[in-house]
Amino acid sequence: MESQKHDISQDGHPEELYSRCKVLIIGAGESGIAVGCSLKQKHNFDNFRIVDRQSSVPGGSINIPEWPATPTVAYSYSFAPYYTHTSIYSSGQDFLRYLEGVVKKFGIRDNIQLNADVTGLRYIAEENEWEAKITHFVEGFGDLSSGDQEQLLLDLPAGQTWAVGQETVRAKIAISCVGILVEPNTWPDGIPKNQFEGQIIHPARWPKDIDLKRKDVTIVGGGCTAAQIVPTILEEPWGVKSVTQIIRSPPHTTRVIPTPFGEGTYSEIAPIVFKYVPFLGWVARLILFLTVDLFIFMVTMKRKNIKTRAFMENDSWERVTSVIPKKYHAMMKPRYPYGAKRLIGAPKWFTSMNNPRFTLTNKVLKEAKGKTVVLAGGKDDTDSNAADLTVAADVLILANGYKATQFLHPLAVYGRSNKSIQDVWTERRGPQAYMGLALDDFPNFFMITGPNTYTGHWSVILASENMTNYMLKIIKPVLNGEALYAEVKRPAAERWNRKIRKELGETVFEDSKSWYRDESGWNSVVCPHSQIEATIRYTFPRYSDWNIAYVAE
Missing domain, CATH: 3.50.50.60 (FAD/NAD(P)-binding domain)
Structure with missing residues (x-):
């Protein structure tokens, strides 16, 4: 230059x-x-x-x-x-x-x-x-x-800079x-942050050296990111002790496109076929985009495709309730039109709700102190226990968006x-x-x-x-x-x-x-x-x- x-x-x-x-x-x-x-x-x-x-x-x-x-x-x-x-x-x-x-x-x-x-x-x-x-x-x-940068700058000794x-x-x-x-969205307003002694993480800045082994984890959020994190950290090598997920607005779901011929066969055959006949890869890409584009059109147009959207909403709800525990049904019932927010295709998330180390709640984060968080019920609380809930939390993951x-x-x-x-x-x-x-x-x-x-x-x-x-x-x-x-x-x-x-x-x-x-x-x-x-x-x-x-x- x-x-x-x-x-x-x-x-x-x-x-x-x-x-x-x-x-x-x-x-x-x-x-x-x-x-x-x-x-x-x-x-x-x-x-x-x-x-x-x-x-x-x-x-x-x-x-x-x-x-x-x-x-x-x-x-x-x-x-x-x-x-x-x-x-x-x-x-x-x-x-x-x-x-x-x-x-x-x-x-x-x-x-x-x-x-x-x-x-x-x-x-x-x-x-x-x-x-x-x-x-x-x-x-x-x-x-x-930017928020973390500003805090670090405030903490710097006089005369030093990043x-x-x-x-x-x-x-x-x-x-x-x-x-x-x-x-990323910031720490919730009105809740003192400096009283929490555990680790606070936003997925946008996920630490590469984070160790969650045998840790109690609380995750705030019910969107795509949280739906991917929960089943992942419940499995090895993460191996958390427990996961408590705080969800405010449960999502609508969409079916996940199945792997053609099954994972095993696909992993053996597809790379070879697409390598020597790349045109088939282009065809697969075109079909996928056309299919998804048509699907999005059907679910987002408000005055059109009302019956189609209602069918998809019912199909989504039946699929979710067939997998998750009954005690979570009320908490997982969406309260907005199908397609109005990003749809989630995360079957592993729903399956993970059956894990004895997992707890779902729609209580509100009230306090974070020591290595615990206090959750309070609100007017929309459908948790069967209406009292405040204190949960152990070594790590608090804020999957609350951007x-x-x-x-x-x-x-x-x-x-x-x-x-x-x-x-x-x-x-x-x-x-x-x-x-x-x-x-x-x-x-x-x-x-x-x-x-x-x-x-x-x-x-x-x-x-x-x-x-x-x-x-x-x-x-x-x-x-x-x-x-x-x-x-x-x-x-x-x-x-x-x-x-x-x-x-x-x-x-x-x-x-x-x-x-x-x-x-x-x-x-x-x-x-x-x-x-x-x-x-x-x-x-x-x-x-x-x-x-x-x-x-x-």
């Missing part, structure tokens, strides 16, 4: 030293890797830099005991398919190794800089460039949440690939008018972006998997690939030096947002409180479209919605 220094600024003082690159990518997770690989593969373009605050590749939030049970072909890129795995489902470690392999295969590791956090991003209109302020951390500091350097970077194009599963509606947090991005993107969103009622990708007044700034691009029930990899391909078509003139910038027109951005709001109103996503919506009810997470429709739309950009400032000949 080239570094250069301006001679003298207008006020007579030397300009600071800064580095240059054509494209700055923020985030080395799944989306950042997709952008980097696509730049190299499709454009033979290498003048880009990927920065991530974490200490290892890939970045992102996959450091949990088991990745949700998702078909391997869905959790892989179309340009680097993963058909030869020995199981139809991949674990967190499988997915991690897959991404590491993609980074190596496409030769983008040298473009990635770790332990580097972009703390500010500002558009310099006079030069049509983005200026990024980057803080370089000591190894591992960037793996912590930062090892500051840097300014100039880039023509800035691309945010930070995603929404970044900042601050998913705080897009780009804590990064401050200032556009052409020197107004932050957060202020623009506040003025426009909530986070929004044209095609989930761009906003007017922010030229050459793009968000992969920005507002309203998540399906709610399916892999986000297809969405990030679609958005990457669309973006590369728009910025191609800038990459080639033929244009100064590309900026979406405001009328187009406003028209898109009206379309999203209208279509969201026709879905069950708007019928319940969930992590898709903020406190005001604004849904900035879920995409109301099918992925088939989205793929077609991203394949054929509407160039009339963009201002592309070509260089005068």
Whole structure:
């Protein structure tokens, strides 16, 4: 990367030293890797830099005991398919190794800089460039949440710091690939944290050296992450002494796609077949995506498919009650429309509820003191024991989700008018972006998997690939030096947002409180479209919605 220094600024003082690159990518997770690989593969373009605050590749939030049970072909890129795995489902470690392999295969590791956090991003209109302020951390500091970082900074002796350097970077194009599963939800309000003597863990920051052997564990949460953690830690090698799960809003479930021909046969035959006949892998991928896309359409459209949704809800409930103990039936009965929240396909979780070392409760966390937690019943408490319950807890796992509606947090991005993107969103009622990708007044700034691009029930990899391909078509003139910038027109951005709001109103996503919506009810997470429709739309950009400032000949 080239570094250069301006001679003298207008006020007579030397300009600071800064580095240059054509494209700055923020985030080395799944989306950042997709952008980097696509730049190299499709454009033979290498003048880009990927920065991530974490200490290892890939970045992102996959450091949990088991990745949700998702078909391997869905959790892989179309340009680097993963058909030869020995199981139809991949674990967190499988997915991690897959991404590491993609980074190596496409030769983008040298473009990635770790332990580097972009703390500010500002558009310099006079030069049509983005200026990024980057803080370089000591190894591992960037793996912590912003809240934990702030606490460590408060505890540091005077004169010491976790930062090892500051840097300014100039880039023509800035691309945010930070995603929404970044900042974990915090400790519950009103409960003193410093009185608890056990270990507190959020799955987003799962310690690699954690020892749960013969420990009493309490886990808060009833979503996908908790459903994967519970059965995993009850088994070896984790071997916990007990698990108490606090669940507030029981989930609806979906059937898990069965392994063709059984696990044993599949693991022996499938890798060989897909290796020598890769076309069959592509067919399997297509069938899977079409099936799931149709399923999502059926369960999310509010005024359509009412009977189908009712059938699936009944099927889900019968399947759950046929497995879990009767004493948990009332606690596990969902109280919101089927499909309004992320569906869970975790049969091992339901089976694990029969384990004598497992206890389920919907009491409320009241106190954490010593190595115990006190649970109190509320008006919705269906636990047969209405009294407060004291539970031994060596470890408290907060599987209570993320601050998913705080897009780009804590990064401050200032556009052409020197107004932050957060202020623009506040003025426009909530986070929004044209095609989930761009906003007017922010030229050459793009968000992969920005507002309203998540399906709610399916892999986000297809969405990030679609958005990457669309973006590369728009910025191609800038990459080639033929244009100064590309900026979406405001009328187009406003028209898109009206379309999203209208279509969201026709879905069950708007019928319940969930992590898709903020406190005001604004849904900035879920995409109301099918992925088939989205793929077609991203394949054929509407160039009339963009201002592309070509260089005068």
